[in-house]
Amino acid sequence: MSEINLCIKDRDGKTHNVTAPTDMAMNLMEIIRSYELAPEGSIGVCGGMAMCASCQCYITSKHNLPDMQAEEEAMLSEAFNVKDNSRLSCQIAITSDIDGLNFEIAPE
Numbered sequence: 001m002s003e004i005n006l007c008i009k010d011r012d013g014k015t016h017n018v019t020a021p022t023d024m025a026m027n028l029m030e031i032i033r034s035y036e037l038a039p040e041g042s043i044g045v046c047g048g049m050a051m052c053a054s055c056q057c058y059i060t061s062k063h064n065l066p067d068m069q070a071e072e073e074a075m076l077s078e079a080f081n082v083k084d085n086s087r088l089s090c091q092i093a094i095t096s097d098i099d100g101l102n103f104e105i106a107p108e
Contacts, residue, residue: 053079
C-alpha cells in the first residue's frame with residue numbers, strides 16, 4: 001500500500017497532518033470524513049457526486065490538480081464562500097501527484 005501526506009486545516013482553524021492511501025480510489029472528502037475532521041452530516045452530503053458544495057475546500061499549496069469538470073464548476077458557481085482556490089474535495093482523487101497537498105475546509 002502506498003500513502004501520501006496531506007495537511008488539512010479544519011473549520012476551527014486547527015491543522016491536521018494526515019496520511020492517505022493511494023490504492024483505495026478515495027478522494028479528499030472521504031479522507032476528511034475518515035479522520036472525522038468535520039461534524040458528521042456537514043460534509044459530503046450528496047455522497048461525493050458533485051451535487052452539493054458541502055465539501056468545498058480551499059487549496060493552499062501549489063499543486064497541479066486535475067481541471068474542474070462542468071459539474072464541479074456549476075456547483076461552485078452557486079455555492080457560498082467561494083474563492084479563486086475553491087474546489088470540491090469529492091472531486092480530487094487521492095493520487096501520488098497530490099502528496100504534500102495543503103488545503104482548508106470551507107465554512108458550512
